[in-house]
Amino acid sequence: MKNFIGIDLGGTAIKGGVFTREGERLCSMEIPTNVERGFEPIAQDIGQMIFQMAESVATGVVNEHITALSDVKMDKLDKNWLTDIASVGIGMPGITTGNTGFVLFCTNLGWTDVPLGERLREYTGLPIYVDNDATVAGFAESVFGITKGAKNSVFMTLGTGIGGGIIVDNHIYSGSHGAGSEIGHMIIGDNFYNCTCGRNGCFETFASATALVKYAEHRLENLQVGENSTLCEHYSKNNLTAKTIFDEAKAEDQLANEIVDRYTTYLAKGILNIYDILDPDIIALGGGLSKAGDFLLNKVREKVSKNVLVKSLKYGDIVIAKLGNDAGILGAAMLGLNYI
Amino acid sequence: MKNFIGIDLGGTAIKGGVFTREGERLCSMEIPTNVERGFEPIAQDIGQMIFQMAESVATGVVNEHITALSDVKMDKLDKNWLTDIASVGIGMPGITTGNTGFVLFCTNLGWTDVPLGERLREYTGLPIYVDNDATVAGFAESVFGITKGAKNSVFMTLGTGIGGGIIVDNHIYSGSHGAGSEIGHMIIGDNFYNCTCGRNGCFETFASATALVKYAEHRLENLQVGENSTLCEHYSKNNLTAKTIFDEAKAEDQLANEIVDRYTTYLAKGILNIYDILDPDIIALGGGLSKAGDFLLNKVREKVSKNVLVKSLKYGDIVIAKLGNDAGILGAAMLGLNYI
Numbered sequence: 254m255k256n257f258i259g260i261d262l263g264g265t266a267i268k269g270g271v272f273t274r275e276g277e278r279l280c281s282m283e284i285p286t287n288v289e290r291g292f293e294p295i296a297q298d299i300g301q302m303i304f305q306m307a308e309s310v311a312t313g314v315v316n317e318h319i320t321a322l323s324d325v326k327m328d329k330l331d332k333n334w335l336t337d338i339a340s341v342g343i344g345m346p347g348i349t350t351g352n353t354g355f356v357l358f359c360t361n362l363g364w365t366d367v368p369l370g371e372r373l374r375e376y377t378g379l380p381i382y383v384d385n386d387a388t389v390a391g392f393a394e395s396v397f398g399i400t401k402g403a404k405n406s407v408f409m410t411l412g413t414g415i416g417g418g419i420i421v422d423n424h425i426y427s428g429s430h431g432a433g434s435e436i437g438h439m440i441i442g443d444n445f446y447n448c449t450c451g452r453n454g455c456f457e458t459f460a461s462a463t464a465l466v467k468y469a470e471h472r473l474e475n476l477q478v479g480e481n482s483t484l485c486e487h488y489s490k491n492n493l494t495a496k497t498i499f500d501e502a503k504a505e506d507q508l509a510n511e512i513v514d515r516y517t518t519y520l521a522k523g524i525l526n527i528y529d530i531l532d533p534d535i536i537a538l539g540g541g542l543s544k545a546g547d548f549l550l551n552k553v554r555e556k557v558s559k560n561v562l563v564k565s566l567k568y569g570d571i572v573i574a575k576l577g578n579d580a581g582i583l584g585a586a587m588l589g590l591n592y593i
Numbered sequence: 594m595k596n597f598i599g600i601d602l603g604g605t606a607i608k609g610g611v612f613t614r615e616g617e618r619l620c621s622m623e624i625p626t627n628v629e630r631g632f633e634p635i636a637q638d639i640g641q642m643i644f645q646m647a648e649s650v651a652t653g654v655v656n657e658h659i660t661a662l663s664d665v666k667m668d669k670l671d672k673n674w675l676t677d678i679a680s681v682g683i684g685m686p687g688i689t690t691g692n693t694g695f696v697l698f699c700t701n702l703g704w705t706d707v708p709l710g711e712r713l714r715e716y717t718g719l720p721i722y723v724d725n726d727a728t729v730a731g732f733a734e735s736v737f738g739i740t741k742g743a744k745n746s747v748f749m750t751l752g753t754g755i756g757g758g759i760i761v762d763n764h765i766y767s768g769s770h771g772a773g774s775e776i777g778h779m780i781i782g783d784n785f786y787n788c789t790c791g792r793n794g795c796f797e798t799f800a801s802a803t804a805l806v807k808y809a810e811h812r813l814e815n816l817q818v819g820e821n822s823t824l825c826e827h828y829s830k831n832n833l834t835a836k837t838i839f840d841e842a843k844a845e846d847q848l849a850n851e852i853v854d855r856y857t858t859y860l861a862k863g864i865l866n867i868y869d870i871l872d873p874d875i876i877a878l879g880g881g882l883s884k885a886g887d888f889l890l891n892k893v894r895e896k897v898s899k900n901v902l903v904k905s906l907k908y909g910d911i912v913i914a915k916l917g918n919d920a921g922i923l924g925a926a927m928l929g930l931n932y933i
């Protein structure tokens with residue numbers, strides 16, 4: 254059985270790994286992205302990463318972690334190293350056409366309409382697939398993680414923004430132009446500040462980690478006479494984070510609880526929208542905020558179950574994702590399975 | 594080639610038709626629902642409708658429109674009449690499991706967890722499918738209408754409420770429990786009145802025909818000093834309808850235009866949410882309000898295109914549905930094709 258290469262292409266680093274079909278990692282690699290170089294040099298580096306990782310596995314090195322590109326020129330790389338690679342998948346924070354690997358749009362990298370898949374096919378001759386980073390993480394969960402076995406599932410990352418991964422009939426669903434599953438941008442209310450996309454009311458302006466902190470700042474900057482909170486100290490020390498807010502809520506600080514209450518109310522609204530549109534078997538929450546675990550889950554489940562459209566129906570369960578940060582590279586690697 | 598029977602089961606009437614694979618109607622029938630009788634008598638009437646319509650076609654009657662049940666007892670009906678019927682599909686305003694025909698929930702009929710499919714299979718021995726009425730209308734549009742040829746499409750009815758029909762990969766998508774595609778209940782903002790479902794902010798409380806009239810009433814009941822409108826007269830004559838509001842907006846009444854402007858703003862938000870989650874090839878608008886045609890379409894398209902997430906992307910077109918009221922029975926009839 255051939256192996257699979259996965260790449261997590263981010264604004265800071267490019268991470269890669271070679272995996273068996275069973276998800277065992279045989280080699281890993283990480284280099285800086287250096288976004289300012291633009292598309293072609295970055296594509297070339299990814300091409301070289303593919304060769305170096307494949308070489309490591311082909312030559313029998315065990316579990317190597319490579320941290321730099323070699324000096325070997327692209328045209329001297331040995332395609333025989335690639336013989337045992339089934340395909341290469343790339344996850345990135347953007348809008349792509351999965352099976353062609355065309356990147357329509359990526360804010361973090363400043364890319365619009367670049368032929369990433371085409372270029373890497375030229376370099377390697379391998380099948381190349383490119384999908385959104387939240388989508389590939391959701392796919393990893395559906396192949397190896399918490400949503401395994403579910404025909405239809407939705408994965409959402411609660412981090413800087415909110416990313417989404419939709420699985421329909423055991424396959425990735427990204428819509429007709431690769432612009433679907435952007436659930437962080439569904440409009441769910443009226444908010445006191447605008448989204449980075451320019452619109453008002455996007456789900457991620459209520460229910461991302463950034464949104465949680467922004468609302469806490471907003472409340473702290475508008476404290477009423479007589480109101481006090483342990484959050485004031487975190488705020489004055491520039492230490493107001495999603496974690497400190499959740500910790501103080503657990504410690505029963507009243508303001509922190511009000512802030513978390515608003516947060517979970519809107520997270521529940523977003524989940525209810527997913528129920529009413531997609532009605533999946535299961536919804537998995539990932540990203541930094543999902544580390545709040547049961548404290549978060551219990552509040553959200555309660556608010557969701559009180560407000561479902563059909564009270565007599567048992568909707569899909571809401572759970573915490575399982576694979577953590579590894580989901581990105583692993584899910585990218587497994588893209589080959591999606592497009593078979 | 595066998596024929597297909599479609600049934601439109603509503604709170605007032607049960608309508609049916611026999612159709613060829615090409616969508617030609619061979620016979621039609623309509624009887625009152627008499628909701629208060631409850632499930633079993635209604636299921637039995639539908640069973641008898643199936644026999645009567647099939648008999649009409651089997652015995653060579655051309656284009657009969659049947660308006661009453663015959664006196665023949667159920668156990669005397671001739672199953673040979675059904676030989677040329679491929680399957681029966683039923684559309685109804687509720688949550689169902691399409692291929693089993695189990696009805697989980699239907700407000701208008703007051704049904705929860707009834708085995709409609711099972712009962713009709715007992716009566717007829719035919720394959721029976723039951724789906725949401727907006728879903729089957731959307732399916733009809735995708736087989737014969739405006740979304741024909743589109744792999745992924747979304748149909749929305751702008752009527753008393755907002756119904757949704759989602760087509761993914763040329764097949765109906767209703768989610769894992771049949772509760773998906775309820776796009777009228779996605780929460781998109783904060784509204785001045787609650788939805789019939791008990792929640793606040795559902796799409797249909799902003800963008801259904803009912804919502805348009807309710808907001809107009811709200812504005813007229815809270816007119817500011819100096820404000821006037823041609824709508825006042827319609828209001829005082831109990832003639833404030835979606836049509837009169839749109840007509841007065843076309844006639845450049847200022848308040849009517851403000852009301853239509855709010856309406857199209859929220860309709861655009863709902864469509865943008867569909868873009869960001871499902872990114873279909875095309876979105877078709879049906880239902881009474883879609884009769885406003887280009888006047889509505891131009892305003893909505895403009896608001897949508899100004900606010901899309903990826904400016905460089907050509908998202909799916911927004912169009913007016915083609916099949917009108919017939920879409921319900923026709924789409925129900927074609928359900929057999931969906932589940933092959």
